[in-house]
Amino acid sequence: MVSINNQLSEKKVTEKEIVVALAGNPNTGKSTIFNALTGLKQHTGNWPGKTVSYARGNYVHRGKSFVLVDLPGTYSLLANSIDELIARDFICFAKPDVTIVVTDATNLIRNLNLALQIMEATNNVVVAINLLDEAERKGIIVNIDKLSEKLGLPVVGTVARNQMGLNRLKDTIDDIVTKKIVTNPLKIHYPPEIEQKIQEMTPELENILKGELNPRWVALRILEGDKTLIDSIKQYLVYKEIDIKGEVALCH
Numbered sequence: 001m002v003s004i005n006n007q008l009s010e011k012k013v014t015e016k017e018i019v020v021a022l023a024g025n026p027n028t029g030k031s032t033i034f035n036a037l038t039g040l041k042q043h044t045g046n047w048p049g050k051t052v053s054y055a056r057g058n059y060v061h062r063g064k065s066f067v068l069v070d071l072p073g074t075y076s077l078l079a080n081s082i083d084e085l086i087a088r089d090f091i092c093f094a095k096p097d098v099t100i101v102v103t104d105a106t107n108l109i110r111n112l113n114l115a116l117q118i119m120e121a122t123n124n125v126v127v128a129i130n131l132l133d134e135a136e137r138k139g140i141i142v143n144i145d146k147l148s149e150k151l152g153l154p155v156v157g158t159v160a161r162n163q164m165g166l167n168r169l170k171d172t173i174d175d176i177v178t179k180k181i182v183t184n185p186l187k188i189h190y191p192p193e194i195e196q197k198i199q200e201m202t203p204e205l206e207n208i209l210k211g212e213l214n215p216r217w218v219a220l221r222i223l224e225g226d227k228t229l230i231d232s233i234k235q236y237l238v239y240k241e242i243d244i245k246g247e248v249a250l251c252h
């Protein structure tokens, strides 16, 4: 497995690289999009959990080179499994320029749950509504424009298997990189007692994280008691002075 540390140092060496990550629930077509864009042959198939580490490839669009990273499929960013840890750490610490959340148009409610979690961690998100052909067969119509308006970010309809919508996806990724499109992701508001805790924790977290991670997102993870994030912060951000006990104590 390629470690994120390698990925991070590689990113520093070639500073101008534009890195785009493919995230999403299992079996939504991430590797199909990866293969179509890069010409590589990541294994795809109709069962979940095929991509167990991440693959990296390149494509050129509008005269620019993009690095595309195919992440394992996950249902959440809560790091309950190695796949979720890989996806979470890549999105948070390798900090791709754009994250595409690939969703299954026939199962949007479950799929958008992950999209909302990713939108809490990063602003630079495009949602791809894939398997639109399957949705059509089942009589499901997705209002792409309305969804884009509600989520506050670009939403692109795709049928990856037939390469439909992939040019639009590439245009949209580039528009985010060049800031032609500025996203304003929908933020979930939690019950007042949780919002209060987040507010209390934010100044200290801002101090510790120094703009590297979104303090609100980290506060939420600490409130959940997610110790893996603290471990990853220590590992990747090298803020060795973080005292886990001190951090966790913030929730009480």
Ligand SMILES: Nc1nc2c(ncn2[C@@H]2O[C@H](COP(=O)(O)OP(=O)(O)OP(=O)(O)O)[C@@H](O)[C@H]2O)c(=O)[nH]1
Pocket: 024, 025, 026, 027, 028, 029, 030, 031, 032, 033, 043, 044, 045, 046, 047, 048, 049, 050, 051, 072, 073, 074, 130, 131, 132, 133, 134, 158, 159, 160, 161, 162
């Ligand atoms: N009908 C249809 N099938 C698709 C589409 N996109 C992908 N598939 C099929 O869906 C299955 C899963 O695709 P993958 O690309 O392997 O999915 P994945 O998201 O990489 O899966 P994991 O790596 O397990 O998370 C494959 O059989 C693809 O051929 C699409 O737009 N329409």
Ligand SMILES: [Mg+2]
Pocket: 030, 031, 032, 043, 044, 050, 051, 070, 073
């Ligand atoms: Mg895959």
